[in-house]
Structures are given as structure tokens and as C-alpha cells.
Amino acid sequence: MRIAGIDAPERTQPFANVSRQALREAIDDREVRIAAIKVDPYGRVVGRVFVAGKDIGLEQLDRGLAWHFVRYDADLSPAERERYANAQRQAQTRRAGLWQQNDPRAPWLFREQRR
Secondary structure, eight states, X not given: OEETTEEOOOTTSTTHHXXXXXXXXXXXXXXXXXXXXEEOTTSOEEEEEEETXXXXXXXXHHTTSSEEOGGGGGGXXXXXXXXXXXXXXXXXXXXXXXXXXXXXXXXXXXXXXXX
């Protein structure tokens, strides 16, 4: 499964463990609702994830623990795109999570560099 609209740090990137742990805490032992959008080329379901009505992807962005994955914005409605972009901007302004770094590297750039 891939959470629509976000891209989290890769395992060897700074804040990867913090991001993963926050996601675990948000969903573990809770009723999770997945609003499936599509199946990606790797066979993963791509969707929005909700716990108690809260959009978990949006929460990860707000906490500065993921990037808004603009490349796949077509997966989101225009209103969702705006909320995700705003959440990232606000996290950057507050220097929340990974935005504490001087020059955080987006995961898609990190993956590209490793190829």
C-alpha cells in the first residue's frame, strides 16, 4: 500500500525512523479506513488512509514527516492538493520534523541519486 499524495523519507534518510514510528503510532491497533484510488505499476494499492476521520497522509505532512508528492497530484482532488500543499508549507515555516534540516532531500531525488 502507498499513501496517496505523500512521499516519506527512505530508510537511510534522516527522519525515516521518526516518520515510520509516527505512522505506526497513528494506525496501530486502530480501525483504519482506506479510500483506494488506484493500483500502481508495482501492484500496490494507492489510497488515502483515515483513522477516526483524520487523514493520516495530511497529518504526516503537517508534522513535517513526509513530502507532498506533487508528481502524483492527479491522485488527489483539487481541494486535497491544496490542503496537502498548505500542510507542507506550514511545516516548512515551523521547521517541523525533517524541515529542521538545512537542505532536506526529497525521497524521489534520493532514489534517483542512488540509481
